[in-house]
Amino acid sequence: MSDERRRFEAEVLPHLDAAYRFARWLSSAPGHADDVVQDAMLRAFRGFGAFRGADPRAWLFAIVRNCHSTALAQQRRRASDPLPGVDVGMEFVAPDAGPELEALRRDDQRAIDRLLAALPEPYREVLVLRELEELDYRDIATIAGIPIGTVMSRLARARAALRQEWQRTLKETA
């Protein structure tokens, strides 16, 4: 194994789960995240020698997003059909709570998951990067290719929309 491979495995590969989650949020069409992440990892490996940044995760996310855009453009060229909807069964990691609490938590999880998936992509993207991946504004701006001011306004709208929908769900289930 080359030194570069070893370094890649130590610095970039630990972010595979995060990259996969991000790709899932960009599009949950079946198999899309798998294809995008596989492509992104290979590209990241090829470009790793030239990578000088401090944060391999943000760098990997930017590559994932590029691969996602490329894949979308290809799909649009191939077929004029719109992409399948976003509601795909998720694989859950076994939660660590007792069975009753777990059932409750799963309902909440499914609900919030659906609401987040229903947000328009530009809003979902910034919200996922900020709240789930805990990236800062600057990294989000770089990854999404938008100015920081746009990150802030999209984030505000995304949060407000999600909150509103979440409260409506709570009222409906109450």
Next chain:
Amino acid sequence: MTCAEALRVQAYFDAELAPDDAASIERHLPRCPGCRTLLAELEQTRATLKNVPQVHAPAALRANIFAALDAEEVAAAQAAPAKPVTAKSVSAKPARGATIRTRPFWLGAFAGLGVSALAAALFAFVMLPFAAGPTVDGLLTAHLQSLEPQRLVTVVSSEHHTVKPWFGGHADVSPTVADFSARGFTLVGGRADPLLGQRAAVTVYRHGKHVINVFAWSNKNMVLPEATTRNGYRLLFWRSADLAYCAVSDTTWNAMEELRGLIEAQIVAEQRVEISRGLDEKE
């Protein structure tokens, strides 16, 4: 209706403001009910989003990526000698071809020896440091399998009083088990995995979003591998009392070292209890 400071309040909430700006928001908040409500809402939304399920990359994707990286390395190695060596190609991929071995290095080195006994002796000598390989592979495979749905724990419990006796009947060793929730390492349960020809006891902890499998097995004279990163997972080995331990996870080295410290401290504490019990009996 919305205050002009709303975006700055959000930036304050996201810890994006410089100290001076943060201080000005802190002065603004007591005077502006709208911004106070906004701050509370932002906190609520964040708490709600904590419920979003954590999805992991499927094992098949991980395997495919490794296969692709392997193929990439082989292709680079094969392409390297054929290409004329120019300054550009050298600087682009430094020493990549040189470090790749398609067969073990000692095969070539020993090819001309012809003294089979000597070769065999040297073979054993050379191979000894690599004997750790199967252990690392076995542990990593066991860890990956445990991440598949329903495979993580056989006995679900955050109570060491439940997990420890379970090991007694299902594993060949009975390691120290404790819940370190207060320190951020929650005991999830246990299982027994076949490893090195025995039933290793596996204690499962959760640390934030990460699962940590702590394998324990009985070892006699085995040289434990160094801490290593393989396929994006970290493996940390140590020995305590008469058992060998290995923690496997995708969390940070710091977290793994901390858990190891907690477990070792627990072992020492339990030994102390046993010793003092022994003293009590003598009295």
